[in-house]
Amino acid sequence: MKIMQSVEQLREVLAGQTSIGFVPTMGFLHEGHASLLKQARQDNDIVVLSIFVNPTQFGPNEDLDRYPRDEQRDQRLAQAAGVDYLFYPTNDVMYPLDMARVTVRSGDDVLCGASRPGHFDGVLTVVSKLFNIVQPTRAYFGLKDAQQLALIEGYVADYFVPVEIKRCPIIREVDGLAKSSRNVYLSEAEREQAPGIQQALQEAKQALDAGTPLETVLAQTRASLHFEGTTIDYVEAVAYPTLGPVNPTTKTILLAVAVQFKSARLIDNLLYTRGA
């Protein structure tokens, strides 16, 4: 595995490659990232991983400064996952002039977009830069960040970006908690409560299967998510992947949850296909 910081260097080694699988991350890698890399390894000749904690997707009061980092561990995991090139750019490399940004036009007024203004502009900006640098054949994203994934798919379609976006399943701890770099922020007591999010989503699925109306299911889910010391940021349902309102013809519903613990905001979701 080669580690690179410069765009020119990376472009030089990637020139002429037939298939490039790309996994963009912010580091502090876990089994969720490992599963994306595994899929990328299976599908492509070359696997590129990027690690860049992107400042433009963090709000002023968010966790940019304390976002967890562990370069040595990340490198070991990347090496074990069969990564060929690890791209580790600095802010100056990624934002040389910072004269241009990508703006989301629709789909960021709900869920995380509603509580994190500008977040998805930052995500699409950095993803667009990374796509232009790596020019991957396929790029891999986890469904845990389902809104992010839908907006990236929308961006790729609207801008005719020649990349295939691969949706990858959520990877969970044995007790059901979705793997996230931010899980390290949880206190012991919070860590015990956190699997309740997945339990609430499973109950929601059962209720939908049983024909319970969506609004009732959402109300039940909100009620069951009251843990001590937490606030619910949202429990919402939107059509997927348009992120618009659910209507009688909506086939796939994204039921998404964000819970604010004392020092970590956790998200999770369920993709529910009607009549499946």
Ligand code: PAF
């Ligand atoms: O999902 C993430 O880790 C980030 O939002 C991404 C896609 C790497 C962009 O910084």
